[in-house]
Amino acid sequence: xxxxxxxxxxxxxxxxxxxxxxxxxxxxxxxxxxxxxxxxxxxxxxxxxxxxxxxxxxxxxxxxxxxxxxxxxxxxxxxxxxxxxxxxxxxxxxxxxxxxxxxxxxxxxxxxxxxxxxxxxxxxxxxxxxxxxxxxxxxxxxxxxxxxxxxxxxxxxxxxxxxxxxxxxxxxxxxxxxxxxxxxxxxxxxxxxxxxxxxxxxxxxxxxxxxxxxxxxxxxxxxxxxxxxxxxxxxxxxxxxxxxxxxxxxxxxxxxxxxxxxx
Amino acid sequence: xxxxxxxxxxxxxxxxxxxxxxxxxxxxxxxxxxxxxxxxxxxxxxxxxxxxxxxxxxxxxxxxxxxxxxxxxxxxxxxxxxxxxxxxxxxxxxxxxxxxxxxxxxxxxxxxxxxxxxxxxxxxxxxxxxxxxxxxxxxxxxxxxxxxxxxx
Numbered sequence: 549x550x551x552x553x554x555x556x557x558x559x560x561x562x563x564x565x566x567x568x569x570x571x572x573x574x575x576x577x578x579x580x581x582x583x584x585x586x587x588x589x590x591x592x593x594x595x596x597x598x599x600x601x602x603x604x605x606x607x608x609x610x611x612x613x614x615x616x617x618x619x620x621x622x623x624x625x626x627x628x629x630x631x632x633x634x635x636x637x638x639x640x641x642x643x644x645x646x647x648x649x650x651x652x653x654x655x656x657x658x659x660x661x662x663x664x665x666x667x668x669x670x671x672x673x674x675x676x677x678x679x680x681x682x683x684x685x686x687x688x689x690x691x692x693x694x695x696x697x698x699x700x701x702x703x704x705x706x707x708x709x710x711x712x713x714x715x716x717x718x719x720x721x722x723x724x725x726x727x728x729x730x731x732x733x734x735x736x737x738x739x740x741x742x743x744x745x746x747x748x749x750x751x752x753x754x755x756x757x758x759x760x761x762x763x764x765x766x767x768x769x770x771x772x773x774x775x776x777x778x779x780x781x782x783x784x785x786x787x788x789x790x791x792x793x794x795x796x797x798x799x800x801x802x803x804x805x806x807x808x809x810x811x
Numbered sequence: 812x813x814x815x816x817x818x819x820x821x822x823x824x825x826x827x828x829x830x831x832x833x834x835x836x837x838x839x840x841x842x843x844x845x846x847x848x849x850x851x852x853x854x855x856x857x858x859x860x861x862x863x864x865x866x867x868x869x870x871x872x873x874x875x876x877x878x879x880x881x882x883x884x885x886x887x888x889x890x891x892x893x894x895x896x897x898x899x900x901x902x903x904x905x906x907x908x909x910x911x912x913x914x915x916x917x918x919x920x921x922x923x924x925x926x927x928x929x930x931x932x933x934x935x936x937x938x939x940x941x942x943x944x945x946x947x948x949x950x951x952x953x954x955x956x957x958x959x960x961x962x963x
Contacts, residue, residue, distance in 0.1 A: 585918040592918075599925055606929055610936045617940035620948070626879045641879055646872045653868065657861045660908045664853060670845040795908045799901055806897040810875050811890050 594789045598796045605800050612747040623723040623744045625809050631698050645809050648691045655684025656798040663791040666784025678770045685763040709741045758797045765790045860907045867896050
């Protein structure tokens, strides 16, 4: 087997490539060009970034969990979130947020189809699926904007509910299970509500920042794809790397959805 | 040792577009088309996983609504079910959408082993929260005081 053949990746399998490396003179091995994980540098680094990012999100969610665990009472998510656009004052728990979840899952699917099209050098396919991914990301951000502004209109924001002269039990009782609301003290209710909304806005905001930067990256690779940059380069690896990031954002939402709306 | 022409090519690749070194890794289906049987098989798998994700999410929402209105099962049981479904969804996304299932075992381990730190992370912080609420509700373990427990 000639060296050039193997370097261009035409080895029948990873094992063949390994055997080729092992059989080569030492000098050739020291020239590099050997990937022990059979995966490119850029993708390895994206994975390692995602590991570190998962610890950032993990720290936020675990901090939220422990705060919730060491408080005697906690607002009921089904009562706190339930507003849906175009339904007025009606309260439908979980409906709007499950629409958001489906939007993000579908945009993850269109992203994996863009990556798939890239594997087969199908430029038109990559453009089509990336466009749909961007639309999905923007739709998710629009939903989140609506949800945040609706909560803000109701008076929820970072650092609210800390002044006992401004807050009464009556103004907080709609957030709690009626059995809890009947017995709770103002101090307990204020502490729990403040913690609840601080964590909600911090974590969904941090996730929203990730969605926004993911949309920006998707727009960048869409422009590059349309310009033919990746076609000339001979591979669509950049779409794969951004795809990993985008799937990670979807993955984090799966956990945020569970932690905030279900548990 | 005088490098031969092939070694030169090697150096050339390394100094310029490094990704060309891995083009076989990056682009295994370069010589196939999107309409090929192999491609269609992969698309069918993606669609299958999408349906699984949709079903599990719908189940989560229905379970959440049912638990909110009826409250038949204990909250602990429902929460354990939610966590199992969440981890299952995470597994599907990482395995198929992020293609971790297609990587070699060593790389999968390089990604997953650091994540086992989460087990310490979760246990330590929940234990801390448990200790805190105990101290808070007993005046630092000096007396039993009547506190309101929402989960009673």
